[in-house]
Amino acid sequence: MTEARAVRVEIGVESLAGVRIADAAGAARVELCTGLSVGGLTPNAALVEAAVGAAENVQVHVLIRPRPGDFRYSAEEVALMRADIELVRRLGAHGVVIGVLDEHGNIDTEANTELLAAAEGMEVTCHRAFDVCADPYGGFDQLLELGFTRLLxxxxxxxxxxxxxLITRLVTLADGRIEVMACGGLRADNARRVIELTGVRDLHAAVRIPVPALPQSDSTEVSFEEIGVPRGSDHFATDADGVAALCEAARLTV
Structure with a gap:
């Protein structure tokens, strides 16, 4: 039986509208980013500043990921990530979401230590670089030693x-030393089952719907639609009804 503690919901968002939707629904945090269709990328400073200003109750945690693809970063990329962390910290973000692997696919202790130092005083989540690291149990021990706030x-x-x-095992191993946050197709209709199976008290989802496209001119073959959108759609946006339902499901879970 899971312990009767509040379940916190984090929503992955790409816009001010997404921040406001998550805030109104009672989410605990947003993971602010762009490029969710490629796993998420670092948002620009203007969006971060505006998101912090728009958030009334929800915390703004900023994804720090300079490019799509794997999580092995050059020294130059790590330096850029550190600069981004320092910037979003000045802009008032409550936390950052990071993760670096080394050339062997293990948690990169040196690079992550550098980024954690830049984020001192903020909450720091290790993102899904963990899900592709070479050794999940060894990697988890490293995250504990490094002092991450939570693992997605x-x-x-x-x-x-x-x-x-595996999530259940990690919750047991964590023993309260790190928050384990579950993700991966999480929605209102399976949230209770996930909590019952794993014992997590943190849920993460990017709940999105496709936005219809404008009529296409017959005189052009050019399209800038987002990767993965259904035919006749242009991009994805945060689904207000889906977010509200997920947050309500979390509130009803004991």
Whole structure:
């Protein structure tokens, strides 16, 4: 039986509208980013500043990821990430979301230590670099030693339900030393099941719907639609109804 503690919901958002939706629904945090269709990228300073200003109750945690692809970063990229952390800290962000792997796919102790130092005093989440690291248990021990606030994971599976066994094990190993936050296809209709299976008290989801496209001119073959949108759509936006339902499901879970 899970302990009767509040379940916190974090929503992945790309816009001010997304921040306001998450805030109104009662989410605990937003993970602010751009490029969710490629796993999320660092947002620009103007968006971070505006998001912090728009947030009334929700915390703004900023994803620090300079490019799509793997999580092995050059020294130059790590320096840029550190600069971004220092910038969003000055802009009032409550936390950052980071993760660096070394050339062997292990948690990069040196690079992550540097970024954690830049984020001193902020909450720091290790993102899903963990889900592709070479050794999940060794990697988890490293995250504990480094002092991350929380770990975002789908249990190294596409679906959180498929990864539930590993997530459950990590919650047990954490023993309160780090928050384990579950993700991976999380929605209102499976949130209770995920909590019952794993014991997590933190849920993460980017709940989005496709936005219809403007009529396409017959005189052009050019399109800038977002990767993965259904035919006739242009991009994705935060789903207010889906976010509200997820937050309500979390509130009803004991």
């Amino acid at each position: 994971t789908s249990g190294r599976q596409v679906s959180v339900l498929d990864g539930a066994a």
